[in-house]
Amino acid sequence: MQALFGTRTAADINLVAQLLLLAGLLAGFILARRKCFAQHANVQTAMVLLNLALILLFMVPSFYGYIIAGQSVSGRVAQLMIGHGVLGIIAEVVALYLILRMRTTLIPKQFRLGNIKFAMRATLALWAVLVLLGIGIYRALPPAPHCSSSDSLALISTFTLWSWRMRRPAAVRQRSRATPST
Numbered sequence: 001m002q003a004l005f006g007t008r009t010a011a012d013i014n015l016v017a018q019l020l021l022l023a024g025l026l027a028g029f030i031l032a033r034r035k036c037f038a039q040h041a042n043v044q045t046a047m048v049l050l051n052l053a054l055i056l057l058f059m060v061p062s063f064y065g066y067i068i069a070g071q072s073v074s075g076r077v078a079q080l081m082i083g084h085g086v087l088g089i090i091a092e093v094v095a096l097y098l099i100l101r102m103r104t105t106l107i108p109k110q111f112r113l114g115n116i117k118f119a120m121r122a123t124l125a126l127w128a129v130l131v132l133l134g135i136g137i138y139r140a141l142p143p144a145p146h147c148s149s150s151d152s153l154a155l156i157s158t159f160t161l162w163s164w165r166m167r168r169p170a171a172v173r174q175r176s177r178a179t180p181s182t
């Protein structure tokens with residue numbers, strides 16, 4: 001994933017966030033089993049909306065980079081990504097539908113699902129499969145190039161030089177103020 005940070009940091013953030021979201025959804029499922037429906041609705045809504053942000057911020061740019069701009073549709077990783085992407089869109093759209101269906105009256109009567117419990121369980125199961133597929137993609141992609149100590153030294157010296165240059169005009173100004181011209 002090159003989209004935001006230029007290294008696989010974004011993929012690491014996405015992976016950890018996705019595991020936390022799945023844990024959150026499972027906690028929400030337990031809340032429903034305990035008949036705490038208001039809390040269940042709030043937790044699931046938050047997880048689905050956070051996931052929408054992760055899809056738009058991290059996964060769509062990565063998908064675009066590898067599959068569309070990179071024009072790669074064959075090979076194991078590309079096929080995993082395409083399968084994951086298609087199922088991911090379905091899961092997110094169904095999850096958003098469930099939020100609208102449960103929390104609003106925006107869905108017209110003829111499009112309101114009857115067996116909502118089954119739809120919720122199926123979405124959670126698909127979500128868990130997607131996380132597993134995502135882990136598969138994460139493991140299949142090459143790791144970030146290792147930062148050597150000479151890279152760190154180069155970065156520190158560049159920053160020191162830059163901050164010294166930024167400070168110099170201020171110091172020169174201060175000195176000229178201290179010695180008033182005749």
Ligand code: HEM
Pocket residue numbers: 001002010011012014015018019051055058059060062063081084085086087088089091092127130131132133134135137138141
């Ligand atoms: C419920 C929906 C989704 C879940 C639970 C999910 C989960 C995950 C997880 C756990 C990863 C591994 C972390 C990573 O490598 O970044 C991942 C990676 C990825 N996902 Fe998803 N995903 C979902 C939807 C989508 C959608 C809709 C797309 C495509 C538009 C997509 C495209 C990708 C791509 C391309 C990667 C590889 C990112 C990289 O490492 O460069 N995902 N996903």
